Amino acid sequence: MGHDRNRPDVRGNQEEGGAPPTAPTAFGVLRLPPQRGLRPRNAPPITRNISCRALILRVRPSGESNREASLLTGEHGLLRATVFGGPKSRLRSHVSPFHSGRAWIYGDPAKDSKKLADFDVENWRPGIREMYERAAAADEVAGTVLASYGGGGSSEAAILLAETALDALTDSSGENCPGVIAWFMWKWAGLLGLCPDLTRCCQCGAPAPEASPLAVSPAEGGPVCRACRASGRHPGLFPVSRSCRLWLETPPARPGPPPDPRALTEAAALATAVLSAALGAPPASGGRWRR
Numbered sequence: 261m262g263h264d265r266n267r268p269d270v271r272g273n274q275e276e277g278g279a280p281p282t283a284p285t286a287f288g289v290l291r292l293p294p295q296r297g298l299r300p301r302n303a304p305p306i307t308r309n310i311s312c313r314a315l316i317l318r319v320r321p322s323g324e325s326n327r328e329a330s331l332l333t334g335e336h337g338l339l340r341a342t343v344f345g346g347p348k349s350r351l352r353s354h355v356s357p358f359h360s361g362r363a364w365i366y367g368d369p370a371k372d373s374k375k376l377a378d379f380d381v382e383n384w385r386p387g388i389r390e391m392y393e394r395a396a397a398a399d400e401v402a403g404t405v406l407a408s409y410g411g412g413g414s415s416e417a418a419i420l421l422a423e424t425a426l427d428a429l430t431d432s433s434g435e436n437c438p439g440v441i442a443w444f445m446w447k448w449a450g451l452l453g454l455c456p457d458l459t460r461c462c463q464c465g466a467p468a469p470e471a472s473p474l475a476v477s478p479a480e481g482g483p484v485c486r487a488c489r490a491s492g493r494h495p496g497l498f499p500v501s502r503s504c505r506l507w508l509e510t511p512p513a514r515p516g517p518p519p520d521p522r523a524l525t526e527a528a529a530l531a532t533a534v535l536s537a538a539l540g541a542p543p544a545s546g547g548r549w550r551r
């Protein structure tokens with residue numbers, strides 16, 4: 261499914277310095293407010309050669325025998341670079357999705373191309389490939405990061421968050437993978453500044469009662485109270501039970517499932533919808549992990 265849906269063009273983001281607030285992606289249009297920017301603030305300029313900590317998100321064939329890697333870096337945001345070498349090359353085996361370490365990248369501004377010259381793997385995360393659910397969940401993480409330009413203005417926080425989720429997936433049971441992804445999606449929405457304020461109605465500002473379930477509109481940016489629901493049309497409301505709300509308001513620092521299966525379903529659906537409302541379409545593979 262969705263072979264090319266997870267392929268935003270990240271190049272404009274990096275080389276031209278300061279992408280427009282809306283940029284075409286494979287999803288349609290990414291709509292992030294301009295003040296969030298799409299490059300890390302105070303990022304050092306991309307010089308000819310750089311060495312930086314990087315997480316490999318995706319690797320695709322490029323030309324006859326080369327590959328193109330998408331990397332999330334702390335200092336330079338998302339980068340794409342060509343990996344030269346045949347199937348037996350050492351570099352090629354090191355440059356694999358979900359590996360992280362130090363990358364050496366040689367840039368050629370004249371040709372508008374970059375080459376991944378070397379990659380020192382510090383964390384291989386072999387456990388991810390041992391189970392389908394883990395690999396699918398890790399792909400969700402990578403797809404979401406790519407679809408949102410690496411998290412916009414805060415790359416250090418972005419790489420830390422993505423790596424925390426991937427580390428949790430390396431030894432997660434298949435059952436727990438959806439919880440890790442729900443945690444990641446919600447935290448990622450928070451990183452992008454997209455999490456709605458669940459404490460009051462987004463229409464009239466009335467405090468949302470803590471004891472009763474909420475009906476949250478990702479498009480309108482928060483819960484819609486009973487009175488406002490009665491007086492107007494509010495399509496796309498998501499139920500949020502009390503336990504789900506508590507978890508969403510204070511998600512744990514480490515990946516873990518929401519407190520009960522219903523809260524997990526609700527949190528996953530809302531996080532996906534919140535990201536979708538901003539990214540223009542379902543992030544990554546659109547909730548394949550939802551049951």
Ligand SMILES: [Zn+2]
Binds near residue numbers: 461463464465484485
């Ligand atoms: Zn209201």
